[in-house]
Amino acid sequence: MKILFITNMFPVEDYQSFGIHVKEQIESLKNVESDIFFINGRESKVNYFKSIRSIKHALKSKDYDLIHIHYAISGLFLLFFRPKVPVIITLHGGELFGMKGFINRFLQKNITLNILKYASKVIVLNDLTAELLKSHQNKLMKIPCGINANRFKQLAGPEETDTLKIGFPSSRSRIEKNWPLFTSIIEELKARFNIVVVEFDDMTRDEVAQNLNELDLLIMTSFSEGSPQIIKEAMGCNKPIVSTNVGDVSDLLQDVRNCFVVETFDKMDFIAPVEAILLLNKEDRVSNGRQKLMQMGIDEGSVAEKLSKMYESVI
Incomplete structure (x- = not known):
């Protein structure tokens, strides 16, 4: 199975923990051939618009079975053209509940709601998001990101001190x-x-x-x-x-x-x-x-x- 992952959340040189859970989730998938298209929105918001043409080219250059978008605004291209393969979108919360300025928050929420119309499935992380998206109920699946249980386990801590x-x-x-x-x-x-x-x-x-x-x-x-x-x-x-x-x-x-x-x-x-x-x-x-x-x-x-x-x- 060939999947194109499109995300604005992924570790970068100056922020190694940024989107690490997205990276780890992709790496945990078995029998998947994955390509990652990273949109560096922290560097410039213009990169979202630049990505539209680049993503279209990427889809033409390789046959993918589906597209998985992490963070809805990364799917801005869906408002300009429709790929021939199914699209899955994982919402990470900030799209709808982000602590941004009013204009940013209003724009992002409304763009997100429009982008979701073109998804085959929408993954939410909690019930509050699912409740807000009742109109997309037939598309919703609640799948919180998992953790590496081999890394995050109880170890002997230091001796008791005050x-x-x-x-x-x-x-x-x-x-x-x-x-x-x-x-x-x-x-x-x-x-x-x-x-x-x-x-x-x-x-x-x-x-x-x-x-x-x-x-x-x-x-x-x-x-x-x-x-x-x-x-x-x-x-x-x-x-x-x-x-x-x-x-x-x-x-x-x-x-x-x-x-x-x-x-x-x-x-x-x-x-x-x-x-x-x-x-x-x-x-x-x-x-x-x-x-x-x-x-x-x-x-x-x-x-x-x-x-x-x-x-x-x-x-």
Whole structure:
């Protein structure tokens, strides 16, 4: 099976973690001959328009069985010409819920809704997106991105000390990750706990796994998410998590020990669940997140199998 993957999310030299989950998902697919067409929208928005002609040429130069688009705006070409092969689009959340300026957000959402008309299947990562896209219900499939369960697993952590490591799941520069709320929570806790913050920014995949295993707790304060990989990776390592109710986090963490979902963006609503975890003995500061991930079939292999079956159903 020959697939052309078109995406604006893929690791680049100055941002190696950018779209790493897309890269890893593509690499996990078996019996697939894949070509990747990367649109560097971070470099220039003009690249989306430049891609229209280039994608048309790519489709003429090789016989593909289908096209899989990651992030809907990467499918801008669909508004200008229709390929002869089926098109699958994975929505990653930012298209419809992104923390952009009003004009950017309005334009992107409306362009996305128009692009979806030309898809054979639309993959969503959470129920909120599915609810918003009821008019496309016959096309929708919920398939969150999986994680590499061999890499993200529980390892022996360092010896217990009086220092507690709390993780922030991204770069503080990303507005949607809500660094100000995170820091306000940490400041509130520092009067009672000796805390070191680990910021998951500019790390290799092995460094992410190692640092997750050294955490006492991961706190996510995001305004919006699709299906956050760092939450699933922390679950794979059986780490406690406290998060805002974004994306599919409430589904992921339901009935997971030592994990809590906070319904507000008030720092005081985070304090009680965070303290409950930090006051545990180190050996008790764990979750059963990995078991939940496996039950949900969100390991990389299970997701690859679901995608392969979907591909076969449309060609």
